[in-house]
Amino acid sequence: EDKVVQSPLSLVVHEGDTVTLNCSYEVTNFRSLLWYKQEKKAPTFLFMLTSSGIEKKSGRLSSILDKKELFSILNITATQTGDSAIYLCAGRGGGSEKLVFGKGTKLTVNP
Amino acid sequence: SAVISQKPSRDICQRGTSLTIQCQVDSQVTMMFWYRQQPGQSLTLIATANQGSEATYESGFVIDKFPISRPNLTFSTLTVSNMSPEDSSIYLCSVEVSSYNEQFFGPGTRLTVL
Numbered sequence: 001e002d003k004v005v006q007s008p009l010s011l012v013v014h015e016g017d018t019v020t021l022n023c024s025y026e027v028t029n030f031r032s033l034l035w036y037k038q039e040k041k042a043p044t045f046l047f048m049l050t051s052s053g054i055e056k057k058s059g060r061l062s063s064i065l066d067k068k069e070l071f072s073i074l075n076i077t078a079t080q081t082g083d084s085a086i087y088l089c090a091g092r093g094g095g096s097e098k099l100v101f102g103k104g105t106k107l108t109v110n111p
Numbered sequence: 112s113a114v115i116s117q118k119p120s121r122d123i124c125q126r127g128t129s130l131t132i133q134c135q136v137d138s139q140v141t142m143m144f145w146y147r148q149q150p151g152q153s154l155t156l157i158a159t160a161n162q163g164s165e166a167t168y169e170s171g172f173v174i175d176k177f178p179i180s181r182p183n184l185t186f187s188t189l190t191v192s193n194m195s196p197e198d199s200s201i202y203l204c205s206v207e208v209s210s211y212n213e214q215f216f217g218p219g220t221r222l223t224v225l
Contacts, residue, residue: 034213041201041219043154045112048213088153097142097207098169099214101153 002027004091006102014110017079021087021105024071029094033072035063036088038104043088046074079109113138113206115217123223124194131190132220134204139184142207144214145177149200157202160187194224 003026013019025033032050036043047056049065049072056063060079065072076083086106090099114137124130134143143160157177158166166179181187191198204217 036216041221042203042216045213045215090154097144097159097214098156099144099154101155103153 002100004100004102006089006105010106012108018077021074023089025091027091027093031094032092034090035074038086081109081111084109113208113215117217117220121221129190129192131188132202134187134217136185136206140206143187144205145189146203147200196224199224
């Protein structure tokens with residue numbers, strides 16, 4: 001059965017800190033890994049990664065995939081209180097559009 | 112991307128009743144999905160809604176409990192039937208604009224069953 005594991009489950013930091021969120025996956029015929037930010041109800045799309053070693057970047061957020069070691073990281077630099085959210089990682093296997101989600105990392109950024 | 116709306120945004124229902132959730136997209140999409148997020152849990156796929164064919168349900172979810180309609184390429188409904196308190200969850204629809212690309216989520220429906 002496909003599985004996605006995120007760590008840590010929760011994290012509390014101060015504004016300005018840099019954080020790294022981890023996501024490991026076991027997905028049959030892996031095709032892509034997606035990161036989302038969930039603040040209230042709806043997850044907001046952040047990144048989709050398909051190739052190893054190619055960093056995707058958007059402002060203070062960046063992410064990279066390692067297909068050999070089966071993991072991805074999401075980095076947030078110079079954190080702000082508005083970064084407080086649950087960050088979800090999801091894997092997708094070949095032959096299906098289905099996403100398998102991890103339990104998420106709850107990030108709290110204190111002023 | 113796609114702009115997705117869901118109705119209702121929240122509801123409180125009595126045990127044994129049914130609720131239909133609507134999902135509307137601003138563009139034609141092939142794939143629409145329905146997820147459930149129980150309190151404190153991550154997202155679990157209920158089913159994939161294909162236009163012109165029956166929905167494909169994941170293990171643990173059945174059509175009698177979660178009937179789905181997909182009458183066209185911009186609209187889908189999910190019904191939660193014969194509800195119990197265990198059905199209290201956030202229900203989310205999502206779409207893929209093109210195959211194997213990003214999935215975008217609607218704003219969700221927060222359902223509480225008493």
